[in-house]
Amino acid sequence: MKRVYLAGPEVFLGHARLFADWKKDLCRHYGLQGLFPLDAELRLEDNASPPDTALAIFQANCHLIRSCDLLIANLSPFRGPSADPGTAYELGYAQGLGIPTYAYSEQDSEYHQRVKPCTESSGSADNSRFRDIEGLEIENFGLQDNLMLVCGLSAPLFTGHSNDAFNQQLSAFERCLAYLQVESE
Amino acid sequence: MKRVYLAGPEVFLGHARLFADWKKDLCRHYGLQGLFPLDAELRLEDNASPPDTALAIFQANCHLIRSCDLLIANLSPFRGPSADPGTAYELGYAQGLGIPTYAYSEQDSEYHQRVKPCTESSGSADNSRFRDIEGLEIENFGLQDNLMLVCGLSAPLFTGHSNDAFNQQLSAFERCLAYLQVESE
Structure with missing residues (x-):
């Protein structure tokens, strides 16, 4: 059974471990073994400082990623317009x-729709671009997020129709798993 | 001369190429060759679609990173509390x-200071943790950003005292370059 690292901000949920179990159950249903960041074994001294704890979590997550055959990322927007x-x-x-x-996102909007533009540029060669209130360009390639996140994926990003990145239905995530199952047949 | 990939959101500035030149000049001053994402050579058909353009930029950036000896990331907050x-x-x-x-950040605040908390949890074992208005944990390890960004660096993150991630003074960036120069001696 292939090992899948389940990357995503659900580690910050109050019910993170329950949510992890939902994702892992769904993985199993599709013939995959899901591994969650919180599954990583921490090597910590008693009374480790917060930065030492952070380092142990970092190292455990990287170790877990290296042990996996593939990674599925939840790129739903988190505390801002991006993943x-x-x-x-x-x-x-x-x-x-x-x-x-x-990767998947439970939202199906494009990145440029989630950043408030300031003004349109006027008729220059640059007229298809928009800038935010700080004058920074709003990427607009018809993609769901920053191009670095989307363009290296092994399949198109799977999207859902929920505004809740953590809805229990997990429809976009399940669409990704179904794709992987078909691919492996 | 070592090649340094200059990662950061300054590619979105109106004066991105000028800003790139400032960074490259500073690199040269410290004995390094700075390479900027926009330096990457794009292989594009005429009339390439926006997604094809995005893919070409992605591939060129990855190719440029692979050609470099090291990477310096601007992790100053961008459109939200994180890099x-x-x-x-x-x-x-x-x-x-x-x-x-x-990596460097032109701000020296910690991550948890940049996310508005909802309520404090009350006296449980979990009492050092805080949650945002959506109930999501606000990471609080005394770090400047998400632990995954900070803990794998080859030196501590260099910080400045500006609220402007793109100030021309580039003091945190220069502190990083000075460190690398001393290290290489």
């Missing part, structure tokens, strides 16, 4: 290691 | 490839 940056990091890390990566 | 997720991705990608990574 959780910890998840973005893990996606890049897996791709650097050559591990196939898949 | 730009494209930069987070590139940081992870470089670490997956085994390329040494360094």
